[in-house]
Amino acid sequence: TKPVSIAELRDMRARGEKIACLTCYDASFALIEDRAGVDLVLIGDSLGMVLHGGRTTTPVTVDDIVYHSRCVAPHLSRAFLVADLPFLSYATLERALDASQRVMQEGGAKMVKLEGGREQASIVEYLSVRGVPVCAHLGLQPQFVHKMGAFRIQGRDEAAAEAMLHDARVLAEAGADLLLLECIPTELGARIAAESPVPVIGIGAGHRVDGQILVLHDILHVSPMVTLGRTPRFVKNYMTCAAEQGTPDIESAVRAYVREVKSGAYPAPEHRFDVPAPAAIRNDK
Ligand code: KIV
Numbered sequence: 049t050k051p052v053s054i055a056e057l058r059d060m061r062a063r064g065e066k067i068a069c070l071t072c073y074d075a076s077f078a079l080i081e082d083r084a085g086v087d088l089v090l091i092g093d094s095l096g097m098v099l100h101g102g103r104t105t106t107p108v109t110v111d112d113i114v115y116h117s118r119c120v121a122p123h124l125s126r127a128f129l130v131a132d133l134p135f136l137s138y139a140t141l142e143r144a145l146d147a148s149q150r151v152m153q154e155g156g157a158k159m160v161k162l163e164g165g166r167e168q169a170s171i172v173e174y175l176s177v178r179g180v181p182v183c184a185h186l187g188l189q190p191q192f193v194h195k196m197g198a199f200r201i202q203g204r205d206e207a208a209a210e211a212m213l214h215d216a217r218v219l220a221e222a223g224a225d226l227l228l229l230e231c232i233p234t235e236l237g238a239r240i241a242a243e244s245p246v247p248v249i250g251i252g253a254g255h256r257v258d259g260q261i262l263v264l265h266d267i268l269h270v271s272p273m274v275t276l277g278r279t280p281r282f283v284k285n286y287m288t289c290a291a292e293q294g295t296p297d298i299e300s301a302v303r304a305y306v307r308e309v310k311s312g313a314y315p316a317p318e319h320r321f322d323v324p325a326p327a328a329i330r331n332d333k
């Protein structure tokens with residue numbers, strides 16, 4: 049099998065094949081995800097919560113991301129490996145370049161992901177022109193937890209929705225090769241995906257985007273959020289799905305997730321924020 053590249057992600061989008069993405073942090077799960085047909089594997093800074101047990105992602109370091117990338121990268125023969133740049137590791141151009149160099153050269157990642165809107169455009173461009181592919185993460189941005197206080201759905205009012213649409217344009221123009229939208233109304237996700245020149249992956253961003261991503265421990269129903277009863281709306285328990293299909297094992301759960309992303313069965317209405325969108329951002333195509 050041919051390794052997934054950025055070109056292949058673009059082709060998948062062009063032919064209308066949904067991109068199935070999942071976080072991963074170690075070798076055992078890397079092998080399973082790769083065999084199960086996950087297209088894109090993310091070393092998410094969610095590891096600060098699901099592996100380290102922190103309440104936020106902000107304590108995660110570049111060393112942590114490099115360490116887990118090194119655990120995962122050698123075991124992927126097909127999936128495309130993306131690594132998060134953790135909190136403040138891209139606060140300046142130089143730091144962003146150093147962090148990217150480490151996660152790519154030491155960790156084996158093929159793309160970095162960073163949070164933020166148009167204010168990150170200069171960093172995205174700086175990395176991009178130096179051969180660092182970038183995924184820009186918009187909408188709910190977990191690294192802003194201490195600034196925001198609490199998290200909720202983003203882009204609900206007209207001004208916020210317009211701003212996000214503009215951010216997406218600016219970031220793609222700056223060289224972002226992928227966009228990720230977290231926790232936004234389905235209509236806004238659809239509108240951004242319709243206008244974006246690059247593939248758009250969603251988490252809680254509805255079904256009318258080019259692919260989906262979830263946290264591995266959430267779909268296996270073992271993350272602290274799930275155990276403590278704070279499961280986000282967009283999470284689906286694929287261990288239950290696998291059990292219902294008579295194959296109650298982890299690889300079957302991951303396969304069920306991939307199958308449902310590809311078929312469009314996930315995200316169902318109960319996993320989406322199908323809230324009324326401001327008229328100006330509506331996209332009824
Ligand atoms: O850190 C992470 O796992 C992420 C995804 C949930 C998008 O950023």
Ligand code: NA
Pocket residue numbers: 092093094105132190
């Ligand atoms: Na993240």
